[in-house]
Amino acid sequence: MSSPTVLKLGGSVVTDKDAPETVDDERLAALADAVAGHDGPLVVVHGGGSFGHHHASAHGVSRTEGSGDPAAARGIAGAMEDLNRAVVGALADAGAPAVPVHPFSLAARDADGDLSLPAGSVATMLDEGFVPVLHGDVVAHAGEGVTILSGDELVVALAASLGAERVGLCSAVPGVLDADGAVVPRIGAFDEVADALGGSDSTDVTGGMAAKVRELLALDAPAYVFDADAVAEFLAGGEPGTRID
Ligand code: IP8
Numbered sequence: 001m002s003s004p005t006v007l008k009l010g011g012s013v014v015t016d017k018d019a020p021e022t023v024d025d026e027r028l029a030a031l032a033d034a035v036a037g038h039d040g041p042l043v044v045v046h047g048g049g050s051f052g053h054h055h056a057s058a059h060g061v062s063r064t065e066g067s068g069d070p071a072a073a074r075g076i077a078g079a080m081e082d083l084n085r086a087v088v089g090a091l092a093d094a095g096a097p098a099v100p101v102h103p104f105s106l107a108a109r110d111a112d113g114d115l116s117l118p119a120g121s122v123a124t125m126l127d128e129g130f131v132p133v134l135h136g137d138v139v140a141h142a143g144e145g146v147t148i149l150s151g152d153e154l155v156v157a158l159a160a161s162l163g164a165e166r167v168g169l170c171s172a173v174p175g176v177l178d179a180d181g182a183v184v185p186r187i188g189a190f191d192e193v194a195d196a197l198g199g200s201d202s203t204d205v206t207g208g209m210a211a212k213v214r215e216l217l218a219l220d221a222p223a224y225v226f227d228a229d230a231v232a233e234f235l236a237g238g239e240p241g242t243r244i245d
Contacts, residue, residue, distance in 0.1 A: 003165035003221075004041035004126055005235070008155045010171040011049025011136070013228050014087060020054050021079065023086045027228055031170070032094035034232040041126045042235075043158055044091070044098070047151040048136045051083040052076060056148050064113070066144025073146045076138045077104045084135045091133065099125060101134045103149055109141040115153060119161040126162070134158070156215045159223075167216065167223035168234045174227045175241035176209060187244045190214055216244040 009031060016022040035044065048056070056062065059072035067073070084100050091098035107117045125132045139149035152169070159167045175183035178196045187193055190213060197210040216223040224234055226241030233240045 002041060003163050004043050005038070005166045005168065006043045006045065006155055006159045006162070006164045006221075007035070007168045007231070007235070008151050008170060009044065009046045009087070010169070011047030011051070011053065011151070012172040013049075013170055014046055015049030015051060015083065017050050020050050021082070022050055023083065025090075028087065028090045029094070031228060031231055032090040032096065034235055035091055035098075035131070036094035036096040037232065038096075038235040042131050043122060043126065043162065043164075044087070044131060044133045045151045045154045045158070046083065046087050046133070046135045048080060049083065051079040052136055052148075055079045061138065061146065061148055063148050063150065066141050066147045068145030073104075073138050076146075076148075077102070080135050080137050084133060087135070088133050091131065096131050097129055098131045098133050101125070101132045103134055103137040103154060104139060104146075107137075107139045107149060109139055109144075109147060109149075111142040113141070113147075115139070115149070115157055117154070117157045117161070119158060122158065123162060152212055152215065156219065159219050159221055164219075164221045166234075167219060167221050168231070169212070169216075169223065169225045170228055170231050170234075171225065172227065173225070174230070175225050176213060176244070184242050187213060187217070187242060190217060213244060219245075221245070 055076045061067045088098045122132045136151040138146040141147040222245035230240035
């Protein structure tokens with residue numbers, strides 16, 4: 001298999017984040033057209049948006065706070081399956097050979113929180129010409145029941161194990177922004193953006209981007225952060241938004 005491209009569609013891009021369990025059909029259809037036009041092996045990962053996050057907070061489950069309640073696991077996993085069905089359906093309607101992959105059935109975390117994600121099934125799907133579509137999910141976590149597995153963690157794990165050629169993160173922002181709100185074109189080391197992203201110890205909102213940049217810097221493949229308008233450019237081999245490598 002030649003090296004695949006890994007593309008994440010952020011939850012805020014494919015859903016209406018303000019309305020529980022609502023797909024942004026128009027935006028999703030436009031993204032699906034861009035994906036269907038791609039030539040070459042491609043893995044798609046999507047986030048939770050107004051599907052997963054709503055159920056995760058209702059059940060008090062996060063990346064570190066687990067739950068042993070099977071109803072919590074079913075509720076979160078079920079909502080994400082619903083969103084995945086919508087994303088796979090839109091990609092199929094646009095002509096992409098998309099197939100669903102549910103990470104809850106594949107992955108696990110050990111007691112230290114480290115993720116194992118066997119990627120053999122995804123690699124074989126790629127060899128067979130499919131576009132596997134994974135999503136943020138719950139994951140069985142030793143000693144915690146289930147915790148949340150984010151789409152970003154999946155992207156990093158898959159890019160490493162599949163030897164990805166390029167990684168794209170499509171989110172609500174046009175790139176990693178500096179303190180003045182301008183897109184940083186290229187990041188080669190965390191120090192270059194530590195101030196703008198709130199340093200290495202911050203958590204939550206800014207910590208999200210800081211943690212993402214750190215993880216993407218650790219990959220062999222170049223990663224790009226861009227918004228929905230730039231997906232076609234990225235898939236055509238262009239360099240939109242922020243390049244991280
Ligand atoms: O939106 C979270 O994935 P993310 C998935 O990529 C759930 O952080 C289930 C909340």
